[in-house]
Amino acid sequence: xxxxxxxxxxxxxxxxxxxxxxxxxxxxxxxxxxxxxxxxxxxxxxxxxxxxxxxxxxxxxxxxxxxxxxxxxxxxxxxxxxxxxxxxxxxxxxxxxxxxxxxxxxxxxxxxxxxxxxxxxxxxxxxxxxxxxxxx
Amino acid sequence: xxxxxxxxxxxxxxxxxxxxxxxxxxxxxxxxxxxxxxxxxxxxxxxxxxxxxxxxxxxxxxxxxxxxxxxxxxxxxxxxxxxxxxxxxxxxxxxxxxxxxxxxxxxxxxxxxxxxxxxxxxxxxxxxxxxxxxxxxxxxxxxxxxxxxxxxxxxxxxxxxxxxxxxxxxxxxxxxxxxxxxxxxxxxxxxxxxxxxxxxxxxxxxxxxxxxxxxxxxxxxxxxxxxxxxxxxxxxxxxxxxxxxxxxxxxxxxxxxxxxxxxxxxxxxxxxxxxxxxxxxxxxxxxxxxxxxxxxxxxxxxxxxxxxxxxxxxxxxxxxxxxxxxxxxxxxxxxxxxxxxxxxxxxxxxxxxxxxx
Numbered sequence: 446x447x448x449x450x451x452x453x454x455x456x457x458x459x460x461x462x463x464x465x466x467x468x469x470x471x472x473x474x475x476x477x478x479x480x481x482x483x484x485x486x487x488x489x490x491x492x493x494x495x496x497x498x499x500x501x502x503x504x505x506x507x508x509x510x511x512x513x514x515x516x517x518x519x520x521x522x523x524x525x526x527x528x529x530x531x532x533x534x535x536x537x538x539x540x541x542x543x544x545x546x547x548x549x550x551x552x553x554x555x556x557x558x559x560x561x562x563x564x565x566x567x568x569x570x571x572x573x574x575x576x577x578x579x580x581x
Numbered sequence: 582x583x584x585x586x587x588x589x590x591x592x593x594x595x596x597x598x599x600x601x602x603x604x605x606x607x608x609x610x611x612x613x614x615x616x617x618x619x620x621x622x623x624x625x626x627x628x629x630x631x632x633x634x635x636x637x638x639x640x641x642x643x644x645x646x647x648x649x650x651x652x653x654x655x656x657x658x659x660x661x662x663x664x665x666x667x668x669x670x671x672x673x674x675x676x677x678x679x680x681x682x683x684x685x686x687x688x689x690x691x692x693x694x695x696x697x698x699x700x701x702x703x704x705x706x707x708x709x710x711x712x713x714x715x716x717x718x719x720x721x722x723x724x725x726x727x728x729x730x731x732x733x734x735x736x737x738x739x740x741x742x743x744x745x746x747x748x749x750x751x752x753x754x755x756x757x758x759x760x761x762x763x764x765x766x767x768x769x770x771x772x773x774x775x776x777x778x779x780x781x782x783x784x785x786x787x788x789x790x791x792x793x794x795x796x797x798x799x800x801x802x803x804x805x806x807x808x809x810x811x812x813x814x815x816x817x818x819x820x821x822x823x824x825x826x827x828x829x830x831x832x833x834x835x836x837x838x839x840x841x842x843x844x845x846x847x848x849x850x851x852x853x854x855x856x857x858x859x860x861x862x863x864x865x866x867x868x869x870x871x872x873x874x875x876x877x878x879x880x881x882x883x884x885x886x887x888x889x890x891x892x893x894x895x896x897x898x899x900x901x902x903x904x905x906x907x908x909x910x911x912x913x914x915x916x917x918x919x920x921x922x923x924x925x926x927x928x929x930x931x932x933x934x935x936x937x938x
Contacts, residue, residue: 458732460758464739464749471748502728528731529724550734553742 450495450564451475455485455511456526457503465498468553469560482506486514496560497523499543501532509541516542522563526551591663599656606648607641614640670698674705686713729769733762772902775834779909786828786913788936793864794821794857796829800836801855804844813847817855823864826936831910838903839929843870846927854926862935869928883908883918907931 452474456462459480466476477492479485482503489497497515501508512523525536525546536546544563547556615637622633670690677688688709690702740759743749797819808815843853851871858865883904911918911931918931 458736460736460762461732461739464736464743467743468739468748528728531724549731550738553739553748554746 449473449475451477451493452496452498452560453477453479453485453488453494454498455479455482455503455508456498456500457481458500461500461526464553465556468557472557472561474560482508482511485511489515489519494521496563497521498526498556498560499523500526501536502528509535512541512543522566524556524559524563526556595656595659595663598659599652602655603645603648603652606651607645610644610648611641667698670702674701677705677709681709681712686716726769726773730766733765733769736762769902772906775906776902776909779831779834779906779913782828782831782910783913786831788826788828790824790826790936791829792822793825793827793832793866793933794819794823796832797836797855797857797866800833800840803837804840807844808853811844811847812850813844814850814852815855816852819855819857820859823857823859824935825864825933827914827933831913832933835907835910835931838907839868842903842929843868846870846872848872859935860932863932864935865930865932867928867930869923869926871925872927883920 452469454462454465454469454476456465456478457480462478462480466478469476477488477494479488483506485497485499485503486506499508499511503511508525512525515521515523522544523542525532525543526549527533527536527546528549530548533546533548535541536543545559547559618637618640619633622628622636623630628636670693674690677690680688686709689706693699737759740749740755740762744751744755749755797817798821801815801817805815847853847870853868853870856865856867908918911933914933914936916931916933918929920927920929922928
C-alpha cells in the first residue's frame with residue numbers, strides 16, 4: 446500500500462505549527478508536530494520520517510542541535526525556518542547539513558513548494574543511488 | 582592634581598636649559614679670558630685701560646652672540662622634538678576620531694608613556710569603547726525587535742493566505758486567532774514605547790512624597806478582577822504607611838508591570854504574596870507567586886527580550902520587555918531589583934531608598 450510522505454514539523458509557536466500542518470495536509474502529506482528540540486529528537490528516533498521542517502529558535506535544544514543529532518544517523522531532508530538573517534547564514538554554512546530554509550514571515554505556499562521540491566530532489570537522489578550512482 | 586603640570590615642567594625645563602647654556606658660556610668666557618686680556622693689553626701692548634675695557638666688552642659681546650646662537654639652536658631642537666612628540670599622537674587621535682565619526686567604532690589609539698597625551702588617549706579609547714558597545718546594543722535591539730515581529734507576522738500572513746487560497750476554512754476560531762496575533766503586535770509596540778520612556782526616566786524623575794504601601798494597594802485593586810478570572814489568590818501584607826519620596830507615576834508603572842507578570846506566570850488557582858516594609862533607609866518589596874516547575878529564573882530576565890525558558894513558547898504572550906522596564910525605573914531611583922526561586926515560588930524583590938523630603 447502506498448503511504449503519503451510523512452513530515453515532522455518542529456515549531457514552538459502552536460499557531461505557526463498548525464498553519465504549516467494544514468497546508469501540508471491539504472497537499473496530501475502526513476504530518477506530526479514537536480514543540481521543542483528534545484521532543485523532536487525523540488519523535489525522530491521513534492518514527493520513520495521523509496522530511497523535517499525545523500524552526501531554528503526552539504526552547505531548550507535549538508534547531509541547530511536537533512539538526513546535528515539527526516544528521517548523525519540520517520540523510521532525511523531538513524528544511525529550516527529562520528527568524529534572523531544570521532540564522533539563515535548559519536543554515537547554509539558548512540557542516541550543518543541542512544538542505545534549505547525559509548525566512549519568517551514566510552508564505553506557507555512557498556514553504557509547501559520548497560518541501561515538494563525537496564521530495565523530488567531527494568527521490569531522484571535515492572533512485573540514482575539505487576541504480577549504482579553515488580552523489581557524493 | 583599634579584598630572585596636568587607635566588607639560589608645564591617640560592617647557593620650563595627646556596627654557597631653563599637654554600638660559601643655563603647662555604649663562605655658562607658667558608661665565609666661562611669671562612672667567613677664562615678677562616684676566617689675561619687685561620694683563621696682556623696693558624703690560625705688553627701698553628694699551629690704555631679705557632681701550633682695554635672697550636676690547637673686553639667687544640669680546641664679551643662676541644661670546645654672548647655665540648652663546649645666544651648655540652642656546653637658540655639647542656632650544657629649537659628640543660622644542661621641535663617635544664612638538665613632534667606632542668603633535669604626532671594628537672594627529673593620530675584626530676584621524677581615529679574622523680574614522681569613528683564615519684562609523685568605524687573599532688578604532689583605538691595606542692598609548693605610550695604617561696603624559697597628558699596618554700590620559701587623552703585613554704579617555705578617547707574608553708569613549709570609543711562605549712560608542713562601540715552602544716552601537717552593538719542598538720543593532721542587537723533592532724534584530725530582537727525584528728525577531729519579535731516575525732512570529733505574529735508569520736501567523737497573520739500565513740492564515741490570511743490560507744483563507745484566501747481556501748486551504749483554511751473561514752471559521753470564527755481562525756479570525757479570533759488572527760486577531761490575537763495582531764494584538765501581539767499592538768502590545769509589542771506599546772512595550773517598545775514604554776521602554777523608550779523608561780530610558781528617558783533616568784534623567785527625568787519628578788519625585789514627590791507619598792505612601793508607597795497605598796500605591797501598591799491602589800494598583801493591586803485594578804488587577805483584582807483579572808486575578809479573579811484566573812482564580813488567583815492574593816495575600817498582601819502592607820504595613821501602611823510606608824512614606825517615600827519618589828516618582829509616583831514611574832513606580833506605578835513598575836508595579837503594573839510586576840502584577841502583569843504575576844498574572845501571566847502564576848499557575849491557575851495559585852497564590853500571589855505581596856510584602857512591603859521599611860528596612861532602615863530602604864523600602865523592601867517582595868512579590869512572590871507560584872510558578873510552574875520548569876520556569877527558569879536567571880538574572881538575565883531583566884534584559885530586554887529575555888523570558889523564562891518555559892515561556893519561550895510564547896503561550897504566555899509577553900514580549901520580554903516588562904522586566905527590562907522595571908529594572909530601568911528602579912535603577913533610576915537608585916534602587917535594586919532581583920529575582921530568585923524559593924520552594925516552587927518565583928520571588929521578585931526590589932529595594933528603593935526612602936528618599937529625601
